Amino acid sequence: MDLNRPALPLQNKATKRKALAATAIAAALLLSACGGGAAPQGAEQAAAADPASGANASGAVNICGVKDASGIYKGTAEAFTKANGKVTAKYTEIGATTDEARTQIVQRLEGKSTECDLFVTDVIWTSEFASQGWLLDQTKLVEANKDRLIPSTVETTKYQDKYWGSPFFTNAGLIYYQKDKVAKPESWQQLYAEAAKAPGNGYVYQGKQYEGLTVNFLEMLYSAGGEVLNEQGDVTIDSKETRDVLTFMSDGLKNGSADRAVLTYNEDPARLAYESGDFGYQRNWPHVYRLLNATPLASSFAVAPLPAWEGGKASGVLGGWNLAISAHSTNQAGAVAFIDFATSPDWQKHVAMDYSQAPVNEAAYSDPAVLQKMPFATELLASVKGAKPRPISPVYPQISQAIYKNVYAVLSGTASTEEAVQKMAEEITTAKASF
Amino acid sequence: MAIKTIPASRGPAKTSGRDRAERKLAFRMTAPSLVIMALVAAVPIGYAIWLSLNQYSVRTAGLSRFVGLENYINALASQEWWAAFGQTFLFAGLSVSLELVLGTAMALLLNLAFKGRAVLRTVVLLPYAIITVVSAITWQTMFQPNMGLVTNVLSALGLPGGDVVWLGEHGYAMAVIVMADVWKTTPFAALIILAGLQVISAETYEAAELDGASKWQTFVNITLPLLRPAIVLAAIFRTMDALRVFDLPFVLTRGANGTESMSMLAYTQLRENRLVGEGSALSILTFLTVMVVSVIYVRFAGGNIRDVAKEEQ
Numbered sequence: 001m002d003l004n005r006p007a008l009p010l011q012n013k014a015t016k017r018k019a020l021a022a023t024a025i026a027a028a029l030l031l032s033a034c035g036g037g038a039a040p041q042g043a044e045q046a047a048a049a050d051p052a053s054g055a056n057a058s059g060a061v062n063i064c065g066v067k068d069a070s071g072i073y074k075g076t077a078e079a080f081t082k083a084n085g086k087v088t089a090k091y092t093e094i095g096a097t098t099d100e101a102r103t104q105i106v107q108r109l110e111g112k113s114t115e116c117d118l119f120v121t122d123v124i125w126t127s128e129f130a131s132q133g134w135l136l137d138q139t140k141l142v143e144a145n146k147d148r149l150i151p152s153t154v155e156t157t158k159y160q161d162k163y164w165g166s167p168f169f170t171n172a173g174l175i176y177y178q179k180d181k182v183a184k185p186e187s188w189q190q191l192y193a194e195a196a197k198a199p200g201n202g203y204v205y206q207g208k209q210y211e212g213l214t215v216n217f218l219e220m221l222y223s224a225g226g227e228v229l230n231e232q233g234d235v236t237i238d239s240k241e242t243r244d245v246l247t248f249m250s251d252g253l254k255n256g257s258a259d260r261a262v263l264t265y266n267e268d269p270a271r272l273a274y275e276s277g278d279f280g281y282q283r284n285w286p287h288v289y290r291l292l293n294a295t296p297l298a299s300s301f302a303v304a305p306l307p308a309w310e311g312g313k314a315s316g317v318l319g320g321w322n323l324a325i326s327a328h329s330t331n332q333a334g335a336v337a338f339i340d341f342a343t344s345p346d347w348q349k350h351v352a353m354d355y356s357q358a359p360v361n362e363a364a365y366s367d368p369a370v371l372q373k374m375p376f377a378t379e380l381l382a383s384v385k386g387a388k389p390r391p392i393s394p395v396y397p398q399i400s401q402a403i404y405k406n407v408y409a410v411l412s413g414t415a416s417t418e419e420a421v422q423k424m425a426e427e428i429t430t431a432k433a434s435f
Numbered sequence: 436m437a438i439k440t441i442p443a444s445r446g447p448a449k450t451s452g453r454d455r456a457e458r459k460l461a462f463r464m465t466a467p468s469l470v471i472m473a474l475v476a477a478v479p480i481g482y483a484i485w486l487s488l489n490q491y492s493v494r495t496a497g498l499s500r501f502v503g504l505e506n507y508i509n510a511l512a513s514q515e516w517w518a519a520f521g522q523t524f525l526f527a528g529l530s531v532s533l534e535l536v537l538g539t540a541m542a543l544l545l546n547l548a549f550k551g552r553a554v555l556r557t558v559v560l561l562p563y564a565i566i567t568v569v570s571a572i573t574w575q576t577m578f579q580p581n582m583g584l585v586t587n588v589l590s591a592l593g594l595p596g597g598d599v600v601w602l603g604e605h606g607y608a609m610a611v612i613v614m615a616d617v618w619k620t621t622p623f624a625a626l627i628i629l630a631g632l633q634v635i636s637a638e639t640y641e642a643a644e645l646d647g648a649s650k651w652q653t654f655v656n657i658t659l660p661l662l663r664p665a666i667v668l669a670a671i672f673r674t675m676d677a678l679r680v681f682d683l684p685f686v687l688t689r690g691a692n693g694t695e696s697m698s699m700l701a702y703t704q705l706r707e708n709r710l711v712g713e714g715s716a717l718s719i720l721t722f723l724t725v726m727v728v729s730v731i732y733v734r735f736a737g738g739n740i741r742d743v744a745k746e747e748q
Contacts, residue, residue, distance in 0.1 A: 103706055209691035261580030263603030263691075273581050397707045408691055412603060434710065435492065 048137040049325055049332060051144040054340045057333035058086045064108070065120030065321075066101035067093045070287075072169070072355040073120060079350070080341045087334045098122055109134040109326065117329040118338060121165060121322050123156035123389065124211075124396050129324065130164040131394035131435075136325035139163045141336060148345055153360040156389045157322050164324060166339045169357040171319030172383035173219055173283055174376070175304045176292060182280035185307040188220055188248070191281055192257040201280035203252070204270045207262035207411055213404040216283060218317045218390060220245045224309040228391040228399065228428065235432065237403075238425035246410050246417045253411055263412055285319065286380055290356050303376040305383040316387035320358065352377070358384055398431035480722075487715035499712065506716035515700060516717070520724070523696045526609065526684075527677035530616040534673055535666055537617065538624030543658075545625065546632045556629075563622045571686035574615040578602055608692040612683050620676070624669040631665020632658070667736040671729060678725045697721040 068074050068091060077089040092115075094108075095101030105119050109129065121129065129135050142154060142163035153167035175185050182201050185191040195203040206212035218228070226241030252258045261273065267284060274282040275295045282288070283306070292301055308314040323342060325335045341347055348361035352370045358380055364370055365381040374380070391399050406424040409415035415423070487506055489499035510516045545556055562570065577584045578601040590597030601607045635658065643653045681698040688694045690703075698721055705714030 099707075106709070209689045259581070260600045260603060263600055264580060264688075269579060272579075276582060278581065395708070401703070401707070405691075412692060414605075414692075 047327065048139065049141045049336055051141045051336065053333035054336035057331070057337040059088075059331050059334050061087055061089045061117045061331055061334040061338050062092055062115065063089060063118040063120065063323075063338065064092045064094050064105065064116035066098055067096050070355045070357065072351065072357060075350075075354060076342055076347065077338075079347065080338055083341060084337060087331075087337050089334075089338050092116065105129075109328075112328050114326075114328050114330050116326055117331050117335045119324045119326060120168065121324045123318055123320050123322060124400070126157050126164050126322065126324070127159040127392050128394045128396060130159040130162070134327050135164045136327055136329065136332060136335075137162050137164065138166055138325065138339075141339065142166055145340075145343055148363070149343065149360050150362050150384060152318055152385060152387055152389075153320065156318055156320065157324075158389075159392060159394075165322035166343050167360040168321050168323045168342055169351050169355075170360050170384050171285055171358055172316045172380065172387045173215070173306050173319075174286055174289075174379060174383055175306060176274065176282040176284060176288060176301050177304060178277075178280050178297070178300055179302040180300050184302070184304050185281065187307050187310045188223065189310045191307055192248070192252050195252075195257040195280055196255050198280075199256075200278055202256065202278070203258045203281040203283070204265065204273050204279050205258065205262055205283040206266050206270055207258075207408070208264055208266050209404055209408040210266060211400055211404065212266050213407055214390070214400045215317050215319070217245065217249070217403060217407045219283075219306055219315070220249065220309070222315040222317065222388050223306070223312055225312055228403070229393065233393070233432075235425055235428045237428060238421055242421050242424070243417055246407065246420060249407070250410050250413070250417070263408070286358055286376070287356060289374075289376055303379050305379050305386065314382075314386050316383050318384070318387040318389050320360075393432060393435070395431045395435045398434070399428050402427035402431060483715050484719060486711055487719050489712045491709070491711040502712065506712045507720065510713070510716050510720060515695075516697075516720070518693065519695050519697045519700045522609075522693055523678055523680065526613060526616075526680060526694075526696065527674055529609075529613045530620075530677055531670060531673045533613070533617045534621045534624045535670055537621045538628050538669060539662070539666065541621060541625035542628035542632055545629055559625065560622045562619050565619070567619065567682045568686055570619050571615060571683050574611060574618075575602065575687050578611050602688055603692065605692045605694075608688050608694050612687055612694060615683055615687070616677065616680070620673060624673060627669040627672070628662060628665050631662050631668075634665075635661045664736075667732070671732045671736075674732065675725050675729055678728060679721065697724065 063073060063077060065073060073091040077091045080089045081087070094104040094116075101120075102122070102125060105116075105121070105125075107113075108116060109119075109132065119129075138157070139162045142149075142157065145166065146154065149167060150170065153170045154163065156170075157163045157165035157167060175191070177183075177185060178201075181198070182194045183190070185194075191203060195201045205216050207216065221227070221241060224241045224245050226237070226239050226245065228235070228237045230236045249258075253260055253262070259273070259279070262270065265273065267288075270282060271284055271288050271291060273279065274284075275292065275297060277297060289303060292298065306314055306316045323335075323339050325332060325339075329335055343360060345361045345363055348359035348364045349367055349370055351357050351359045352364055353373045356374065359365065359370075362381065362385075365377045371377050390396065393399055402424050406415065406420040406427070410417055410420045486499075488501060488503055490502045490505065491499045541559065545552065545559065578586070580586055580598075580600045580603070583601075585601070586597055586599070589595070599607055601611050639657055639661075640653065643657055648656070679698055680696045681702065684690055684694045684696050685699055685702075690696075690699050697717070701714050701717035701721060703714075704710045704717055708714075
């Protein structure tokens with residue numbers, strides 16, 4: 001039996017509404033005790049952002065999000081304040097890690113706090129936040145800016161045919177390889193075969209039991225033509241592709257293509273292991289480029305987009321951060337003005353040049369100034385354009401847990417592929433039912 | 436240790452006006468602290484219990500539906516809860532017993548009269564002063580495959596274990612978590628046991644020496660029995676802590692390889708999945724488990740704890 005099982009059989013919508021109404025008063029009373037006070041608020045009731053309002057905005061805009069390690073948020077806020085003149089922007093750090101920032105944002109949104117006008121949101125939070133009626137509908141704004149944004153990045157802000165955020169910077173996995181030892185990866189099969197050839201050719205990735213493993217697994221699954229949910233949102237992970245990829249990954253650990261140590265690696269340990277020079281391939285994010293350049297491997301490594309599954313098309317998984325306007329913002333016009341600035345082709349060049357992040361504006365990737373600072377921009381653009389979002393669902397955290405826990409069980413040898421596939425499908429179905 | 440109840444007298448007891456006034460005054464004086472106690476302790480716990488009887492749906496933006504004991508039934512019927520329950524007890528059993536043995540040894544050592552004892556006592560406490568998350572990260576780094584200190588030293592010495600992925604396999608991962616806990620909290624156990632040691636009077640030992648008892652006999656027949664209350668006290672503190680363990684497995688393995696603790700399970704449901712009802716039920720179950728274990732301890736060793744208190748007076 002599963003913990004995520006809903007406590008009662010699912011009711012139809014009408015009875016559910018009634019039950020809701022009945023408990024509404026009690027719940028409102030109860031929740032006011034913890035500052036919750038949330039009323040039922042469907043996504044359809046949320047207001048929309050007016051794209052034209054940015055032009056005559058004034059006042060102050062407070063942007064909230066995770067600790068600003070690269071300085072990109074504060075830098076953008078300062079540059080915006082300078083360029084705009086009428087609106088001042090300020091960045092407030094509300095969490096040291098991604099997880100902590102999410103908790104802090106959820107608390108503010110549940111409590112209808114007006115402290116933050118804009119939230120910097122991880123691409124996987126969109127559906128959850130939008131489904132709660134916490135965000136301003138940005139469909140019109142996105143439509144107005146669409147021609148300058150890379151389509152795959154815009155997709156990460158979509159939930160139920162509306163856009164709930166604007167992409168700010170994006171992220172996609174890359175393969176770093178030792179060009180003197182191994183060949184450029186064309187397919188996953190070729191990469192694994194090459195990695196198994198000699199002891200120093202191995203492949204390192206993020207195989208610890210956490211979100212990163214979900215991403216690593218989905219990158220392979222997507223390129224193999226598999227999926228987690230189909231267009232209608234049905235669970236379709238119980239497939240031949242899932243079995244193939246799981247078997248492929250666990251065989252890779254057994255035959256030495258990938259080092260068993262990846263079972264403990266997230267981004268940084270994988271990078272450090274690779275920097276020791278004992279491996280041929282590494283899957284990691286673009287920020288690693290700058291760090292690798294400061295090591296003895298600087299002259300011997302090259303960057304490639306994620307490979308395809310043999311006979312298929314390469315397809316990665318998108319990361320990155322979006323700008324979402326709080327439904328309780330007191331300066332929505334200012335927030336719109338900030339988004340206009342942050343996503344402008346001109347500022348997107350700075351995103352790459354000053355902060356080594358992946359722009360959401362396609363033209364930026366071929367700009368000579370950007371190419372000089374980011375020579376792998378072409379590979380990065382290929383990865384970003386080919387990448388798909390992670391499963392879109394308000395219960396994404398549970399879906400991701402179902403994926404990484406079961407993939408990990410296969411990789412560490414505690415579950416068979418068949419068991420894991422069935423459990424994964426079952427747990428994702430249960431998770432979806434809990435919404 | 437049964438408390439004899441005083442038979443109730445028939446009819447209202449005759450009390451003088453002064454008595455009554457004093458009682459009133461006593462009540463008035465303690466009332467504010469009683470209210471504060473209630474607010475501080477009872478309200479959050481009561482609230483958590485109430486939450487655990489409801490089902491919260493992410494869909495309804497925080498609205499709840501009363502479901503009675505459903506959350507508890509689901510939790511108790513789930514594999515996850517019992518796996519976490521078993522692993523948490525395995526962890527507590529291993530780490531607490533090691534901590535008591537090593538703590539006793541450490542206390543005996545610190546009790547010896549030697550130069551620099553005061554400094555050593557402070558130094559020994561250092562691991563306990565380090566924030567658990569920080570020490571967990573240190574341990575994680577040490578046991579990192581390929582570049583960790585431990586794996587490097589083992590490989591350099593040609594010892595087995597150099598190629599073990601410590602945090603990637605059940606037995607090893609649990610061993611590292613236990614070691615990290617033992618390293619961190621043995622000083623705490625030692626400190627409590629040391630306090631117990633210093634209560635034992637020197638005359639007792641002199642008498643034993645006069646009777647010709649060997650060092651070992653003295654330890655087994657005098658030190659250990661007299662130290663028992665202190666050891667039990669340390670055991671209670673440590674067991675309660677160990678059963679609530681969260682940060683060590685969270686940092687070291689994220690609960691992989693069968694190291695998920697009861698608290699981690701509650702955390703995942705509460706914070707990651709925002710399933711407030713389910714998560715609260717798991718927290719209450721964890722709380723009840725810890726409470727039952729401590730009641731058992733106090734019931735079987737409570738008298739000894741009172742002895743310590745008496746002796747220390």
